[in-house]
Amino acid sequence: MKIKLLDIKGFGKLNKVKIAPKEGFNIIFETNESGKSTLQAFIRAMLYGQRGGRKSKEGSLPPLKHNKPWSSEQYAGIMEYTLENGKSYRVGRNFEKGTTNIYDDGANNLTNSFPTDKERGPMFADEHLGIDEAAFERSAFIGQLQSVIDEEGKKNLVDKLSNLNTTGSEDISLTGALKVLDSTLLERVGTKTSTTRPLDKINNTLAELEREKSELEKKNESFMDTVLALREQKAILGELDKKLEQLYIQKKAMKTSRLLSLKKELEALILEKNRLEELLNESNRNIIKLKNFENITMEAVSEIAMMLREDKQIDEMIQLEKIRLSEFQEKSDELLNSLEPDELFEKKMEEVQTAIEIYNEAKERNKNRVVESTKSNISTKHKQNWMPFILPAGLLSAMLMVAYYFYKENPLFLAVGAATAVITLVVFFISIARQRNNGIKYNTAADELNEVLSEAGFTDMVSFIKYREAQIKTRELQKSYKKQILSSKDHIERLSEKKNKFNEIWDSFIEDCKINYYDTDRTKVFESIKNDAESYFKAIEEKKILLSEKDNLNEKGKIVLREAEMIAGDAFLSTDDFINYVNSLNYGPKLNEDESTLAKLDETIKATENRKIDTELKIAAINARLEQAPAESEISTVLEKISYYTEKKEELEMKGSALILASQVLKAAALNMQRDYIPYLNEKMSKMMNILSAGRYLKIRTNDELNINLESPETDELIPVNRLSAGTIDQVYFCMRLAAVTLIEKDREILPLFLDEPFSQYDEERVKNAFELLKVISTKRQVFFFTCREREYEIAASVFGDSMNRIRLS
């Protein structure tokens, strides 16, 4: 694109200025405030129009108002330009009226062939240049460079370079944008490692709500289990009620049946009682008949019976005793007759006794003498005792004689036996002779004794002794008889007394019987009484038994009634009352009482009722538990909160995902840019830098970390841009801007270049080099160089010579 004409009717401070730039290098060398920036604004406004509206946030006026002419009535202008394709266009804008007209070189109005912006009018420049206003301004306009001496300025310039290098725009920072995205993600959303960011808070809230939900669900589940349990217990209760109902019916039937049975029992008892009554009556009649014996006891009868037996025995005993007495009397009398009178006997006895005593004294004296002679001659004693020899010798002799009788062949037996016999006889006679000689000495006393005995009528002593013994014995016997007679008499007397006593008892007994017995035979009388008394006692006993049985029956009747009252649950005044009650009952089904008794049934009913009570208690407990069921909509509220926070979480996560995605896409886009544009940019920059640095730096390179380095031919060293001097950085920046323009316009229109004091920080040599570069550039591109500096003008003039076109604004 080459601007051919700029006809400013009125724009800012420029009024009626008409400029015809050359295709190459144009220099606008004017003092400050002469309208250099206004001219740049005019060119932009002619191409892209001006935004109107209100003041910006910072208070600055919108371009349409800002650029209003200071002194001209017209706020308009005309611009003519030619494109690379040779086509020329003329644009006329009336900013006041907001009208724009575009004509081609054939004077055809093309205005309506372009899209129109409400404020800016037809957007022809976008189409002709291929870029929008912003891109045009960013690339075609290179203002006063920022490089200053201090480090801050240097850093800014490095950043711009970096931005240019990474984003294609010095104002757009990739690292800054990434940092913003990251910090927003961390602060506004949260990351995997964060704990206090919004997403973390929501997650914590959600976890708490999920816990609450889980608890409520458990509570609900537990509640449902309780409901299930309640249902089961109610079913059990229903079954129990049914069972109880059946049992009650069964019980009622059984009760009826039992009452019927009791009634029958009672009726049987009544019959039995009636029979007993009859027997009792008969018994009473018998008793009355035998009433006389009422004072008699069976003991008395027994005693009398015993007494009668004893009486009989006493009679016999008396009889026997009397016989004995008679016998004793007879014997005693007989003995008494056989005895000498007592005086005679005693006299005889005295005389004989005296004679015996005398004899005994004489005998004693003689005996003493013998003892003395014995002491002096013991052998004599032996001689006197031949009897131990005589008897065995005699016996032996006899045995030998017998032996000879059997063994006659042996005469020895006879000989020895005969000899032994002779010897024995000799010894015997000798012995007798010796004894006779010893008795002669006490014969005198004996004679005296014999005389007395004889006088007393005794032949010898033996007869005396016999007499004496007989007399003594008889006398003792007689004495004994006398004693026995006395005893017998006494016995008879005692027996008689007892008999008398018996008579008294008998009489009393008979009196008790209140009956007159004329028979004297007591046994017969007694037998009659005994029989009657026994009949009486029997009747009494029978009555007692009957009465007892009657009592039993009454008791049984009472028991039956009591049971009936219990079963019926009613009180019966009488048996008839009960029977009437039973008769009034509607009899239920007949039951087999063997199988289940009423008691058993009662037990079953009791057990069933207990189970029912247990079940009712359980149901009450379950109902109490059910009262603690989750409150209304509690779980729904929690679910709603979960839903709300989940939505918030999803929203945040979505924003987080968007931030991450933006970051990723930015990095990817930057890398693409690096891949697609940077080599081209580096090549262009290197060429320019070579000229600018007068061959000191051959190449500019960007590494993978997007850092810019310069290659020095002297050292083959790559020097990072931030290590360069501020002036060199300025040069690199300038190169990059120029390269960026070529990049932007690649395959598009070649843009004019508007340079506004770009070399203010350069020394003269650098300025000259820069103009040398511009000289190269301006061969293909229209360049507008704005300066107020004499130095730049003169150096430009020296470099460009006649090819330089000076534009004047006044």
Place this chain on the structure above:
Amino acid sequence: MRTVKFFHCADIHLDAPFREYGKGSYGDTRRRDIRDAFLNILKRVKTEKADFLLISGDLYEHGSVCKSTMEWLYMVLSEVGVPIVIIPGNHDPYILNSWYKNWEWPLNVSVLSPDNPSLTLENFDVNIYGIGFSNFKEGKPDLSTVLPPKENFFNILMFHGTLDMDFADNYYKPVTSKELESLGYDYYALGHFHNIRDDYPLKNAYNPGSPEPLGFDETGVHGAFIVTANKAQNTTSLNVEKFDTAIRVYHDEDLNITGCKTLEEVKMRILGRLESLNRDRDITRINLKGRTELSLEADMLTSLFSEDWLYLKINDDTQKSFDIESLEKNLSLKGAFVREMNARIQTVTNALKENPDNPELKKEEEILNLALNYGLEALQNGRIEWLGE
């Protein structure tokens, strides 16, 4: 048979939690609305002297229904006085600890379950077979086990599930009209989808929807059917009339605010839209759309307008007014970023044209648009304007 008149409703969802989270006791109010809408049906059953009532599933929410609601339900159902036949749905399936199994239901209520799937109302010569849910998700039902219709009876098939919808993963008893038709029933009492529908290819199939709308995707009429039927000598006459029961109406409206230069202009546009709505009845969501430079605080706008409303939410779905077309031509990183983002957005947009209801794609598109805005803000402004909490 004589002419029978019965009511058909479904998807009551007693004690349902609501996705929209309103201020104060909003959820409780809405649950009361559900009860009131259901009561509208029960009252009508009585006033119209209907013979019986059919409830085709999802009577309550198994996960959140509470005892007091069940007690209330017992009371109102027993007061209706006519037979009520229910099938369990996917929200109230006939599971072990379900209220259907464990709760004491009024004597006039019959729950058709796999154990007891059919019921004959001898008084009306009506035979009913129910296919409900025994779990929260169930695949294609085995229709071969369905008992054949009874001769000389008016035969009703109650079915909770998906009719004529070819979803890839359908866990809600998918069947086709053809399959149901082959069963030969006289009336198909459907349930599951919350919007009323009476235009199935199967002519005698009806889906009453939920008596009360339960979300922003449930606009339109919500109610139940009154059915008058007569069957004589193989000729069945059917008169199905729908009636409205809803207490509330959902409004989910987009409002383009492009061109609004000030917040006041935005407020005026919102106010203009709200004027046509009923604040006592309508549950409203206004989604601000378009491109704007304005910083819109949606929460602030919501609180500004929602004071007298049961539920009013204003969402900011606007995009920053970047000149995307122009930026796309930009040769700097900004242009490269926009081009890359636009390429991705375009891919998703194309996919959405193929599959417009795919929520994943919608979400992806939203993320991409957000990422575009965030990236441009970061590049251009060096900061990201963050609205909301």
